[in-house]
Amino acid sequence: MTSTALFAGDGLLGSTPANFVAGTFDPDTSYGTTDVVNPSDGTVVATVPHASPEVVDRAVQAAATAQKAWEKRSHLDRAAVLEAVRVSLGDHAEELARILAVEQGKPLADALGEVGGAQNFFDFAISQKYRAVGEMVATDPGHSLQVRETPIGVVAAILPWNFPVAIFARKVAPALMAGNAIVVKPSGLTPVSALALARLLQEAGVPDGLVSVLCGNGRDTGNALITHKDVGMVTMTGSTRGGREIIKATADKIIPVSLELGGKAPFIIFEDADLDLAVQDAADARLWNSGQVCTCNEVTYVHESLHDEFVRRVAERFAAVTPTNPLTPGCTMGPLVAERERVKVQSMLDDAVAAGAVVETGGGRPEGADYADGAWLAPTLLSGVTSDMDIAREEIFGPVLPVVPFATEDEVVAAANSTDVGLTAYVYTKDLARSMRLMDELEFGEVYVNQVGPEKPQGFHTGWKTSGLGGDDGAHGYDKYLRRKTTYVRYAR
Numbered sequence: 001m002t003s004t005a006l007f008a009g010d011g012l013l014g015s016t017p018a019n020f021v022a023g024t025f026d027p028d029t030s031y032g033t034t035d036v037v038n039p040s041d042g043t044v045v046a047t048v049p050h051a052s053p054e055v056v057d058r059a060v061q062a063a064a065t066a067q068k069a070w071e072k073r074s075h076l077d078r079a080a081v082l083e084a085v086r087v088s089l090g091d092h093a094e095e096l097a098r099i100l101a102v103e104q105g106k107p108l109a110d111a112l113g114e115v116g117g118a119q120n121f122f123d124f125a126i127s128q129k130y131r132a133v134g135e136m137v138a139t140d141p142g143h144s145l146q147v148r149e150t151p152i153g154v155v156a157a158i159l160p161w162n163f164p165v166a167i168f169a170r171k172v173a174p175a176l177m178a179g180n181a182i183v184v185k186p187s188g189l190t191p192v193s194a195l196a197l198a199r200l201l202q203e204a205g206v207p208d209g210l211v212s213v214l215c216g217n218g219r220d221t222g223n224a225l226i227t228h229k230d231v232g233m234v235t236m237t238g239s240t241r242g243g244r245e246i247i248k249a250t251a252d253k254i255i256p257v258s259l260e261l262g263g264k265a266p267f268i269i270f271e272d273a274d275l276d277l278a279v280q281d282a283a284d285a286r287l288w289n290s291g292q293v294c295t296c297n298e299v300t301y302v303h304e305s306l307h308d309e310f311v312r313r314v315a316e317r318f319a320a321v322t323p324t325n326p327l328t329p330g331c332t333m334g335p336l337v338a339e340r341e342r343v344k345v346q347s348m349l350d351d352a353v354a355a356g357a358v359v360e361t362g363g364g365r366p367e368g369a370d371y372a373d374g375a376w377l378a379p380t381l382l383s384g385v386t387s388d389m390d391i392a393r394e395e396i397f398g399p400v401l402p403v404v405p406f407a408t409e410d411e412v413v414a415a416a417n418s419t420d421v422g423l424t425a426y427v428y429t430k431d432l433a434r435s436m437r438l439m440d441e442l443e444f445g446e447v448y449v450n451q452v453g454p455e456k457p458q459g460f461h462t463g464w465k466t467s468g469l470g471g472d473d474g475a476h477g478y479d480k481y482l483r484r485k486t487t488y489v490r491y492a493r
């Protein structure tokens, strides 16, 4: 198995964990540190320093200075720098993927896919290089009226741990292309990939100060960043709890806050669905990244006529999945990101069984010495679940799939819309009229019909209800990194 040493002295990480502040690496640990743990075996693979409020201030001041010069560079010039980053992501894909596999636990093949996804986010941002940045509004002779896009200034980005490279790119690429600077606070569970990306961006030609990466706790370093007087916008991906705290903390500043939060995606299979496709997609959309994707199939509603066959076939698929170390060739599923997450998911699973759910396969830590250490949880299928049970309503964010039978369309739409969240939903049916009806009636920002994700960079990943505010990707996601100025000029009497 490939070594899991991270700061081994070579490659993007070098030999010393350090925050990336205004173009230099600052290893100061006086404000505290976080141990980064490999979830496959529970070993500490790095110890990263926390950024103090003083370091946060230094990063934001440098960002504000660098941004003034950056916004004066043309879109074509900005795009050329981002293109160098996109190419470098490909050149360093293996190294970044190994870091992901070690700190986040996703299979190496999926980690390589995540780096490709990051390249796509840069590619979409680069596509804005010929963008019209404003409009002249027809007005009286001798007068001009313009509405023009301008950058916001300094953006604060708060990242989750499930896709540390892709979501870094999803926020940094459009923010920079729009002319902003950005200061990134990665999750304490997965900070190392962001530190590697900091070096990659610098080597690709991103001006010093324009991007900084600060490690530390969200409620401490993250709070110091988002409340800094010179931060003009916050973009965060993570839990609904974290999003609420960020809104409260920034309310006095009256700045834009974009939030991509939790979900509880219903996967609805009607009686006329292509069952082969539905079984395959329902299983894949649950087990991807060990179920730690905000768009995951969190509860499957299957028409009563297909229920038993669906349960039998998905149980078979789940039982055939053997979690292995993410660096093992051919690995299709790794551990959860951390022991705390395994404990949380196991507790939800035990509560569901206590409430009457039946474990069709899985149910806990896999058997065997290989799973004694680390955040391992077997793919688990639950039947005997009703839509009012917590396991059918609360986000699991792990490889556990509750299945709920339903009889009518009205019943299943009501159940799917009854939770507080509204990010992603899935509908499997061959009935075009029904699929269009469901797209209208489901209270979710993102609906997939007879297919699963991931999202497209030109789309719009947007959560309704408590799943978020605003959204990422595409033209709408790009627009949030801009503000507008309207000017009136009289040039002739």
Ligand SMILES: NC(=O)C1=CN([C@@H]2O[C@H](COP(=O)(O)OP(=O)(O)OC[C@H]3O[C@@H](n4cnc5c(N)ncnc54)[C@H](OP(=O)(O)O)[C@@H]3O)[C@@H](O)[C@H]2O)C=CC1
Pocket (backbone or CB within 6 Å): 158, 159, 160, 161, 162, 185, 186, 187, 188, 189, 216, 217, 218, 219, 220, 222, 223, 226, 236, 237, 238, 239, 240, 241, 242, 243, 245, 246, 260, 261, 262, 263, 293, 294, 395, 397, 423, 463, 467, 468
């Ligand atoms: N909608 C989407 O696209 C996604 C949603 N999620 C959701 O996030 C959850 C899992 O991710 P997780 O990382 O645990 O979520 P958290 O909300 O706990 O953390 C996300 C990030 O926010 C930071 N943070 C938390 N609270 C604050 C605060 N008060 N001020 C500033 N920063 C803060 C965290 O810092 P710290 O380092 O201290 O944790 C972390 O960097 C799940 O609920 C999942 O559904 C996850 C990924 C994508």
Ligand SMILES: O=C(O)[C@@H](O)[C@@H]1OC[C@H](O)[C@H]1O
Pocket (backbone or CB within 6 Å): 117, 162, 163, 166, 167, 237, 292, 293, 294, 295, 453, 454, 455, 461
């Ligand atoms: O945030 C999530 O969990 C998803 O949006 C996921 O993040 C990056 C991937 O491209 C998305 O599918």
